Amino acid sequence: MQDTETKARQELAERVAREAGALALSYFTDRDQLVIETKADPQDVFSIADRNVETLVRDAVSHAFPDDGFLGEEYGLTEGTSGFTWVVDPIDGTSAFIFGIPAWCVSLSLLHGDEAVAGVIYAPPTDELFSCMKGHGATLDGRPLKLTADTTLRNGLTGLGANFRVPRETVVQFLDGLMQLGGMFIRNGSGALMLAHVAAGRLAAYYEPHMNAWDCVAGMLMVREAGGWIGPMPVGDLLMEGGPVLAAGPGARDEFEVLASRALASAG
Structure with missing residues (x-):
């Protein structure tokens, strides 16, 4: 049963990551209009783009799975009762984002209790979707990922x-x-x-x-x-x-x- 419940959430995460990524990309292409704010350190920056992208994800999750918990970088933790908690970074790589460097992504993960059971990372600048589910492998745009021992610290x-x-x-x-x-x-x-x-x-x-x-x-x-x-x-x-x-x-x-x-x- 848990695998079925996790799979349903993974599929939602894949869809929502693309929607959130499209919203983030619209801000990225018009970033001169963004007001940049800082948190504890001048390097720790954020903008309305981070907040609105997280809100999009929160709204989608609360609509589909209202009993799930949610932890987001911008708005913190909302406790749930289902045993599942979403852990979300709406724009990871905000410094790169605001300076126009296409090295940022939307990161969504799912916990069941204290265990990570699914994850989705979407990179809008390259339109690449990485996805995984515990015990079921990882994919890139639907193609299985399988690491080998060919790459080392010395040659990679x-x-x-x-x-x-x-x-x-x-x-x-x-x-x-x-x-x-x-x-x-x-x-x-x-x-x-x-x-x-x-x-x-x-x-x-x-x-x-x-x-x-x-x-x-x-x-x-x-x-x-x-x-x-x-x-x-x-x-x-x-x-x-x-x-x-x-x-x-x-x-x-x-x-x-x-x-x-x-x-x-x-x-x-």
Whole structure:
């Protein structure tokens, strides 16, 4: 029964992600009209686009599944009674979005209790839809994703995230170790999208010392369902607080796990 209920919600998430993405894209093409605001830090930005896209998703979910809970980046947590909770980032990569860089996405994920059971990431600039359901694999535009061990830290690109919440040492030490291996990194500003790229085999791994749940739950499940490795999922006690996010393909896992562990320990 739970699989059936989860599948119905995954299908809704795919439809709503496209609708939300279309709304976000309309703001993106007319972003000179947006009023940009900041939160706790000058790098932590948002606009009416973030709010209205989240409202679109909330309204669709509450109409279809009124008993579900909902946690969104802009409007916080609404408790539900069904056991399911939606975790949503309406525009992940807002800084890239407002500067006209096409590296942003809509990220929707679904929890049942404390367990991630489905995720959808839609990238409007490339019109790519990543989707996954626990135990049923991951897809890109309907095509199955299956990671191999061919890509390593040495011959591939590693995604990197950084923000004001963590000591710079946790990033600097990881970068130093990666480059000593002969690896190279990329940062596009959207952690959710880079996690989707790990699941698609485009990135060897992804490292960020701190992410919020709405940024990463969908992407981490995506990587695991594609056959990759992830660190602990940021649910349960970490749902509102966030935590480190680690993800890697089979060929990168061993060296990546060592580098990431050392870097995170450096902050202690």
